[in-house]
Amino acid sequence: MYIIVVGGGETARYLASMSLENGHKVAIIEKDSDCAQKILQEFDVEVFQADIAKGGILEEADVDRADAIIATTKDDSANLMTMFLGKKHNVKNLVSMVIDREHKNMFEGLGVQVLTDPKRLIAGKLLSMLDEKK
Template sequence: MYVVVMGGGRVGLNLASFLIADGHDVTLIENDESLCTNAAAELDALVICGNGTDTKTLEEANVSSADVFVAATGNDEANLLACILVREFKLPKIIARVSEPSHAEAFRKVGIDSVISPEITAASYLEKLIIRPKIADLVVMGKGDAELLDFNLENEKVVGKKVGDISPTEDFIIVAVYENGDITIPKPDIILKKGMKVSILVKTKAAREVMKRFTK
């Protein structure tokens, strides 16, 4: 996956580091020269010292080939303008960090996929939005050591099985299933059906494997 990150501050730099460690290709855009120098020393990635609200800079970052663009600066106006420009490249996903909650609606009105408020701007959360696209919803719990994931069952290996046959384990437990708009706390004999939405409480360290088990 190719991700372009705008913003070389704490959030953007950490996000880029997480993605690179996970095997993704990253380009980071930052207009502050000292932050660029620091990012270039820290990251095994292309670092462009330029303005992410400039189309030429975005083209230099090859944003048209990106799978995801993340506007992660602390400046809402710059993030919004960059997202509007990037939207013209028709990327699959655009994510924006919003420092002032009252500005969030402006981002949503221009069609930004995900708007992240100050309370959830941890780089690790942003990474989850990028690398777990099949998850319908995600809540980080406690100190980040557990997550509540919502997604639709797709893996034929679990479809048709009883909840009690696969849950609970040391790493996860199915806490709810949804059918016809109704939520049920599942009994062990509930049959898992293809497309059924489930909520799973999972240890963060096991989240990726659990997602694969149920969605692939």
């Protein structure tokens, strides 16, 4: 599977690591040059140092062969633009983090699978692990 990840933060790094372990090919689009360099040093992935809003970067990342696009930035507008562009390019799997719960419907209206409030999900998982010990 070929996965394009937009955003190069901590979530994207874990995603890249897990994807590579499962034999997937990964490309990461990150606008911060220092962050992009660190990713290149850490992982065997293609890294495109660019802002998703600057047009043409998905084509450079070979979006037409992508099986999925995953948006992991902390900016809902960048994530939404990523999903819109992915849909425009007929990418089958569109997945995004959504920071502000009020934006969830916009993403879902595009047919995007969303993850809202990831810290709450982690806290819930940790608490459920305690319940499993009872």
